[in-house]
Amino acid sequence: MILEIENINVHYGAIHALKDVSFHLAEGEIVSLIGANGAGKSTNLNTISGILHPTSGKITSFGEEITHAAPQTIVRKGIVQVPEGRKIFPSMSVWENLELGAYTQTNRAEINERMQAIFQRFPRLKERRNQPGGTLSGGEQQMLAIARGLMAKPRVLLLDEPSMGLAPLMVEQIFEIIREINQEGTSILLVEQNALMALSISDRGYVLDTGKIVLGGAADELLHNPMVIDAYLGGNNG
Amino acid sequence: MKKTYFQPIQIGFIFGAVNVFLVLIGFNAMVASLLAKALGEQVLTALPPFPYLAAFTILLGLWCGIAAARKSSRARIAGNVLAGWLSGLAAGSVTFVFCVGIGWLLSNKIDIRNYLTVLSFDFINGVLMGLPPLVGALANLGILAAAGAVGGLLYGFIQSSKVKQINQPILALTCSTTEKLKRLDHGRRRLAFQILGVAIAGAVVIFLPLNWGSYWNYVAGTVGLYVILGLGLNLIVGLSGQLVLGYIAFFAIGAYTMALLNSPLPYNLMWGFWPALVLGVIFAALAGLLLGLPLMRLRGDYLAIVTLGFGEIIRILLKSDVLTDFSGGPRGIQNISGPTLFGRPFNSDIDFMYLIAISVALAAFVYNRLQHSRPGRAWLSIREDETAARACGVNTTRYKLLALALGAAFAGLAGAIYASRNQFTGPEEHSLMASINVLSLIIVGGLGNIPGTILGAFALKGLPEILREFSNYRLLTFGALLVVMMLSRPEGLIPSKRPKYKTPQEADGRNAEEKNVS
Numbered sequence: 001m002i003l004e005i006e007n008i009n010v011h012y013g014a015i016h017a018l019k020d021v022s023f024h025l026a027e028g029e030i031v032s033l034i035g036a037n038g039a040g041k042s043t044n045l046n047t048i049s050g051i052l053h054p055t056s057g058k059i060t061s062f063g064e065e066i067t068h069a070a071p072q073t074i075v076r077k078g079i080v081q082v083p084e085g086r087k088i089f090p091s092m093s094v095w096e097n098l099e100l101g102a103y104t105q106t107n108r109a110e111i112n113e114r115m116q117a118i119f120q121r122f123p124r125l126k127e128r129r130n131q132p133g134g135t136l137s138g139g140e141q142q143m144l145a146i147a148r149g150l151m152a153k154p155r156v157l158l159l160d161e162p163s164m165g166l167a168p169l170m171v172e173q174i175f176e177i178i179r180e181i182n183q184e185g186t187s188i189l190l191v192e193q194n195a196l197m198a199l200s201i202s203d204r205g206y207v208l209d210t211g212k213i214v215l216g217g218a219a220d221e222l223l224h225n226p227m228v229i230d231a232y233l234g235g236n237n238g
Numbered sequence: 239m240k241k242t243y244f245q246p247i248q249i250g251f252i253f254g255a256v257n258v259f260l261v262l263i264g265f266n267a268m269v270a271s272l273l274a275k276a277l278g279e280q281v282l283t284a285l286p287p288f289p290y291l292a293a294f295t296i297l298l299g300l301w302c303g304i305a306a307a308r309k310s311s312r313a314r315i316a317g318n319v320l321a322g323w324l325s326g327l328a329a330g331s332v333t334f335v336f337c338v339g340i341g342w343l344l345s346n347k348i349d350i351r352n353y354l355t356v357l358s359f360d361f362i363n364g365v366l367m368g369l370p371p372l373v374g375a376l377a378n379l380g381i382l383a384a385a386g387a388v389g390g391l392l393y394g395f396i397q398s399s400k401v402k403q404i405n406q407p408i409l410a411l412t413c414s415t416t417e418k419l420k421r422l423d424h425g426r427r428r429l430a431f432q433i434l435g436v437a438i439a440g441a442v443v444i445f446l447p448l449n450w451g452s453y454w455n456y457v458a459g460t461v462g463l464y465v466i467l468g469l470g471l472n473l474i475v476g477l478s479g480q481l482v483l484g485y486i487a488f489f490a491i492g493a494y495t496m497a498l499l500n501s502p503l504p505y506n507l508m509w510g511f512w513p514a515l516v517l518g519v520i521f522a523a524l525a526g527l528l529l530g531l532p533l534m535r536l537r538g539d540y541l542a543i544v545t546l547g548f549g550e551i552i553r554i555l556l557k558s559d560v561l562t563d564f565s566g567g568p569r570g571i572q573n574i575s576g577p578t579l580f581g582r583p584f585n586s587d588i589d590f591m592y593l594i595a596i597s598v599a600l601a602a603f604v605y606n607r608l609q610h611s612r613p614g615r616a617w618l619s620i621r622e623d624e625t626a627a628r629a630c631g632v633n634t635t636r637y638k639l640l641a642l643a644l645g646a647a648f649a650g651l652a653g654a655i656y657a658s659r660n661q662f663t664g665p666e667e668h669s670l671m672a673s674i675n676v677l678s679l680i681i682v683g684g685l686g687n688i689p690g691t692i693l694g695a696f697a698l699k700g701l702p703e704i705l706r707e708f709s710n711y712r713l714l715t716f717g718a719l720l721v722v723m724m725l726s727r728p729e730g731l732i733p734s735k736r737p738k739y740k741t742p743q744e745a746d747g748r749n750a751e752e753k754n755v756s
Contacts, residue, residue, distance in 0.1 A: 080631075
């Protein structure tokens with residue numbers, strides 16, 4: 001199992017943010033975590049990537065425990081988060097943003113090779129390589145954030161709300177990119193509020209509600225589950 | 239059409255108002271006597287001779303004309319002259335009204351010095367250049383209008399010479415030199431520039447101190463020490479983005495290490511300058527590390543307040559009666575001995591100037607290497623967005639601590655040299671104001687880069703010394719400078735630039751750039 005989360009509990013002080021959450025991600029899968037605001041989706045990702053630590057429970061990757069590992073260790077293991085809200089480095093150029101994505105890699109040639117691959121996939125970023133990240137459009141910034149994640153050559157990409165604040169056309173583009181990345185062999189854990197979009201590209205999904213996983217299963221099933229349709233897919237539209 | 243006339247006039251009115259303000263506070267007299275001194279004239283009275291006062295008006299008019307011509311951005315010289323003249327006229331008319339007003343006061347012998355201290359009769363007479371009120375006011379108007387036109391003309395010339403520079407032999411010469419330089423490949427050209435820069439700086443550093451008097455060496459030395467402090471704080475604030483306010487505490491640690499190890503009281507250890515210097519740097523770095531450990535969880539305002547507290551704690555501890563036996567208390571430590579080199583005392587102001595110059599060079603070198611290596615990149619990412627930096631696998635704790643320790647080491651170095659040079663150190667030298675001075679100088683100069691830090695240190699530590707004779711206006715000039723700077727260069731005098739990158743193929747061949755574009 002590429003990523004396995006077992007009964008984790010996370011607290012922010014007195015607030016119990018995640019309650020006995022368990023799920024897993026198999027090699028080559030796209031798995032979505034969907035849920036409303038404050039359900040604990042981002043907390044979940046931040047816990048996996050080591051920015052937060054659970055009060056109890058266990059996180060393993062390829063059989064190795066990473067529950068209390070530091071973020072940089074987890075990045076080195078190939079589990080890379082693309083943070084929510086396109087947290088790029090606004091006054092650094094696109095190029096420098098990408099280089100930082102490969103911070104754990106010290107081999108110049110390897111970095112250049114990855115950069116080439118990125119520029120091939122995102123020609124837009126190549127054009128804008130010397131522009132400060134903050135001057136890109138919202139969609140380009142999201143591309144940059146994803147590209148920066150790819151620079152670490154991840155085995156698992158943790159995507160936090162990639163559709164946030166983007167125009168519908170851009171959202172489709174981004175999800176297309178996500179699917180491509182997955183087809184090239186990267187497993188993806190996707191956190192989304194846009195449940196329909198997320199489930200439509202996923203293999204499996206989990207529904208998170210006030211810190212608990214209330215539902216899980218194949219994405220197709222979830223798309224037709226009356227409860228999911230009612231709560232997240234806009235009632236009878238689904 | 240409206241823009242053609244309206245904008246220069248508007249600028250002129252602003253300059254006119256500024257002129258009136260500057261006259262009301264007597265700034266024109268200050269500049270005039272500075273000019274007179276620069277030209278070698280003895281100024282015995284408070285009021286410099288009329289021509290110099292007029293020179294101030296002319297300079298202001300020129301500036302006004304240039305500003306107006308630049309704003310209007312006309313292609314033809316005549317247009318520039320017109321813009322300059324119009325703005326000068328507008329500034330002049332404001333000044334004219336003002337001059338008529340003060341002229342009326344003068345002719346009716348109404349003394350309002352209770353309210354505006356500067357406006358003595360002599361002074362008004364000076365502003366009117368000794369002429370009758372109405373004539374004097376007209377003269378002011380004429381000078382401003384003429385100077386404005388000349389300013390516009392000057393700007394026009396500069397603009398047009400930029401376009402057809404071939405005509406001018408000097409420009410042609412520089413042109414051919416740059417052509418030659420262009421033929422050298424990029425790396426070698428850069429190296430050539432660097433060698434040239436270092437050679438010039440080296441020559442200046444070697445020869446100038448010998449010709450400066452002891453006072454100017456002292457001033458330049460202080461500037462140098464502040465450059466080191468500025469670079470150190472820049473590592474912490476400019477690169478890693480941690481707003482540390484009590485920075486001078488590390489300076490104090492360096493200074494007191496030097497003092498306690500090298501003064502007759504209280505211990506009479508006399509270890510010598512060099513070991514004390516090294517220890518001062520090490521202790522300061524350790525203090526940075528220790529302070530950093532509890533700070534790691536804090537960001538932004540909280541970090542600023544805690545470090546502010548740290549700075550004050552160090553100062554108050556040094557001052558406290560309890561520690562008088564240990565650190566000299568409020569009286570500080572006197573008679574700190576200076577360095578010796580090859581058995582010879584090495585402690586004149588000139589010697590210290592060389593020592594400081596070497597230290598500045600060392601600090602700048604270390605800073606430069608750090609900035610352009612992995613730690614520098616990591617610091618920048620932390621400054622930009624700490625969460626994202628962690629998501630990229632940057633060990634933020636380690637790099638924040640490293641920045642604090644190294645920045646503190648720079649301050650320790652400066653502090654140790656400072657104490658030894660002054661042969662004294664006391665708690666009040668390490669007050670909050672000093673921390674704020676260092677922070678101001680890096681912000682004024684431009685956060686995060688070496689030239690900015692040097693310029694900032696000159697502007698904040700050197701200029702006040704140069705302006706010392708005009709002590710009344712020192713803070714005023716200084717404040718005005720800061721306001722102007724923040725308006726015109728909000729990112730500091732020399733803002734940091736991000737480097738430009740080429741993709742690997744572009745860097746390979748000469749024509750690759752075109753290939754890639756097509």
